[in-house]
Amino acid sequence: MAEIGEDEGSLITVVVDLNPSPYLIKDGECIMPRCLDAVAAFCNAHMMLSPLNKIAVIGCHTKQSCFLFPTPTSSEAEDFRPADGQYELFADIKNSILKNTKKLVFQNSDTDVYTESLIAGAMTMALCYIHRVQKQQIVETKIPSRILVITASGDSASQYMNFMNVFFTSQKEGVLIDACVVEKDSGLLQQGCDITGGMYLKVQNISALLQYLLWIFLPGTEIRKQMILPPRVHVDYRAACFCHRNLIEIGYVCSVCLSIFCTFSPICSTCQTAFKLGPLPNIIGKKKRKQVPLRN
Known part of the structure; x- marks a missing residue:
């Protein structure tokens, strides 16, 4: 046929x-x-x-x-x-x-x-x-x-x-x-x-x-298209990290070569690009309120 x-x-x-x-x-x-x-x-x-x-x-x-x-x-x-x-x-x-x-x-x-x-x-x-x-x-x-x-x-x-x-x-x-x-x-x-x-x-x-x-x-x-075939399986689209070869859902991506890592690294192990980190945001703590003595 x-x-x-x-x-x-x-x-x-x-x-x-x-x-x-x-x-x-x-x-x-x-x-x-x-x-x-x-x-x-x-x-x-x-x-x-x-x-x-x-x-x-x-x-x-x-x-x-x-x-x-x-x-x-x-x-x-x-x-x-x-x-x-x-x-x-x-x-x-x-x-x-x-x-x-x-x-x-x-x-x-x-x-x-x-x-x-x-x-x-x-x-x-x-x-x-x-x-x-x-x-x-x-x-x-x-x-x-x-x-x-x-x-x-x-x-x-x-x-x-x-x-x-x-x-x-x-x-x-x-x-x-x-x-x-x-x-x-x-x-x-x-x-x-x-x-x-x-x-x-x-x-x-x-x-x-x-x-x-x-x-x-x-x-x-x-x-x-004319046949009754087995249903399609659920596809797992998780990516494999380049450092440990594990499938991950959230990771870090190199902006140069698009390599994927499960943990942060200052240097990309694939293309050897050194990342420039910006200044860390200042964390301002809450000011303690002064306790005013109660007057009789």
């Missing part, structure tokens, strides 16, 4: 968080391979909707992010042959995702499991890829583009500024950001989905990941 008003096709860039999470381990078994199979099936379903559709998959870990699909042609890719009766493109997508995921995970296997994933960096790569594809379009109209983030790492306050740059750039370029989080909410991704008009979903049952992807994130913007 083709998208209404989208005869030129659409582009989805999937950002997959490959950092091992306790939420992806059940009964002592890591279910990450099943999640990757669901991502590959989602990509194949998107390519089946229209011959003009495009797909890209980016994997992110604790040290680096890289493209899982498409990748530059190599001798290994040329030696790969799909099974009999299998569409070559679908087989290529699944093979590239699994092969490049192994490389990325093995290269980062010596890092701490609980360190933060470079989700903001992977989303930046997705924006660059979308911009390049749109520049290569022959027609003047831009191809409708979306970014789908699949993660189980939760919030990453240390990447707050990077996330905000990605969100506002996506809003300016008309790129929707969808987020599919597992078990643990992400306030930053909630903000990004709300700013760009995308969908945010918290998956309770990871075994049904493919069903959620096909039901909510596969349809485009025009089809979503």
Whole structure:
């Protein structure tokens, strides 16, 4: 079923968080391979909707992010042959995702499991890829583009500024950001989905990941208007301070670089600006009234 008003096709860039999470381990078994199979099936379903559709998959870990699909042609890719009766493109997508995921995970296997994933960096790569594809379009109209983030790492306050740059750039370029989080909410991704008009979903049952992807994130913007989707969640718009990376409601903002701090500091730690404090207001106390002796 083709998208209404989208005869030129659409582009989805999937950002997959490959950092091992306790939420992806059940009964002592890591279910990450099943999640990757669901991502590959989602990509194949998107390519089946229209011959003009495009797909890209980016994997992110604790040290680096890289493209899982498409990748530059190599001798290994040329030696790969799909099974009999299998569409070559679908087989290529699944093979590239699994092969490049192994490389990325093995290269980062010596890092701490609980360190933060470079989700903001992977989303930046997705924006660059979308911009390049749109520049290569022959027609003047831009191809409708979306970014789908699949993660189980939760919030990453240390990447707050990077996330905000990605969100506002996506809003300016008309790129929707969808987020599919597992078990643990992400306030930053909630903000990004709300700013760009995308969908945010918290998956309770990871075994049904493919069903959620096909039901909510596969349809485009025009089809979503005609569907009954889960209600939007309350978005937490609190900012993260630059000093302790905590979400705050009231803080101090640098007048030069707009850095946010939870406590006052005479020097900005981001741009090293020294603030000039004005004279303190004089506190005038109440004058004591003289006690007049009572006359008989």
